[in-house]
Amino acid sequence: MLEINNADFERLVKFIKVKYGLNLYDKKYLVESRLTNYILDCGFDNFTEFLESVYADRSGIEMSNVISRLTTNYTYFMRESEHFKHFTDVFLPEATRSKVVRELRIWSAGCSYGNEPYNLAMCMDNYFGPRHAAWDSKILATDISFNALRMAKQGVFTEQSLQELPALWRNKYFIRNDNGTYRVTDELRNNVVFKYHNLMDEIGFKKKFDLIVCRNVMIYFDDQTKFDLIERFYDATVDGGYLYIGHAENAPKGIRYKTVQPAIYRKPK
Ligand SMILES: C[S@@+](CC[C@H](N)C(=O)[O-])C[C@H]1O[C@@H](n2cnc3c(N)ncnc32)[C@H](O)[C@@H]1O
Numbered sequence: 001m002l003e004i005n006n007a008d009f010e011r012l013v014k015f016i017k018v019k020y021g022l023n024l025y026d027k028k029y030l031v032e033s034r035l036t037n038y039i040l041d042c043g044f045d046n047f048t049e050f051l052e053s054v055y056a057d058r059s060g061i062e063m064s065n066v067i068s069r070l071t072t073n074y075t076y077f078m079r080e081s082e083h084f085k086h087f088t089d090v091f092l093p094e095a096t097r098s099k100v101v102r103e104l105r106i107w108s109a110g111c112s113y114g115n116e117p118y119n120l121a122m123c124m125d126n127y128f129g130p131r132h133a134a135w136d137s138k139i140l141a142t143d144i145s146f147n148a149l150r151m152a153k154q155g156v157f158t159e160q161s162l163q164e165l166p167a168l169w170r171n172k173y174f175i176r177n178d179n180g181t182y183r184v185t186d187e188l189r190n191n192v193v194f195k196y197h198n199l200m201d202e203i204g205f206k207k208k209f210d211l212i213v214c215r216n217v218m219i220y221f222d223d224q225t226k227f228d229l230i231e232r233f234y235d236a237t238v239d240g241g242y243l244y245i246g247h248a249e250n251a252p253k254g255i256r257y258k259t260v261q262p263a264i265y266r267k268p269k
Pocket of ligand 1: 019020021022071072073074075076079109110111112113116142143144145148197198199200214215216217246
């Protein structure tokens with residue numbers, strides 16, 4: 001395994017913390033073990049020269065590749081199904097009753113391979129049925145991993161990864177490829193817009209969101225970083241809008257959202 005010297009390690013973790021919010025200060029072994037093969041595959045034999053090439057890459061793609069190896073993109077359909085239940089049983093009926101303009105803006109922040117936004121799109125389509133055409137509904141799905149975004153846009157999933165979805169949805173929202181994988185239908189895909197967005201940056205999207213879903217993303221963030229992000233989410237949420245976070249993530253004290261139930265928060269009307 002290649003060793004990273006203290007100066008290179010300090011510089012790398014500081015850069016990642018400031019730019020992406022991820023706290024890897026006590027993860028020296030992880031950095032060495034997860035990056036060694038990648039560094040060798042890239043044709044380098046030490047951390048110093050490899051990292052210089054990463055910092056020099058203005059596109060950010062090289063750093064995105066490094067971060068993907070140091071963190072997790074793990075995701076699956078129907079993950080934390082309480083959120084999909086709340087979405088279908090509470091959020092959508094409320095929106096249907098109260099919205100004068102039939103417009104819905106939903107943001108899957110840290111969407112990884114797209115399971116989460118596609119899952120929301122399925123719930124929405126299933127809830128509205130033919131009424132869906134009368135709604136202007138869009139799901140924005142963002143991440144910092146270029147690789148995850150590329151795969152999310154393709155929308156191709158293994159048969160096994162669809163197991164948690166109801167059989168009806170598997171048939172309705174996926175098409176079987178010749179190689180046995182499944183591709184989301186164009187209709188479903190058209191509900192989701194995938195974009196690169198770093199959650200440490202200002203939220204510059206034009207419209208506010210009725211619902212922000214940011215689950216299992218803040219696991220590497222420290223309390224201050226989480227607090228600041230949730231404050232930015234709050235300002236980007238419509239009055240009466242919701243925030244879903246992962247059940248294993250504690251919301252820091254002092255946030256302005258009100259707790260509705262575990263891992264579900266609401267901005268007062
Ligand atoms: C574990 S996955 C969670 C996926 C999905 N939300 C879920 O709960 O299944 C975490 C995702 O957050 C993304 N992520 C981490 N830091 C980020 C940041 N600063 N800005 C945007 N996305 C980030 C990672 O690239 C990864 O795809």
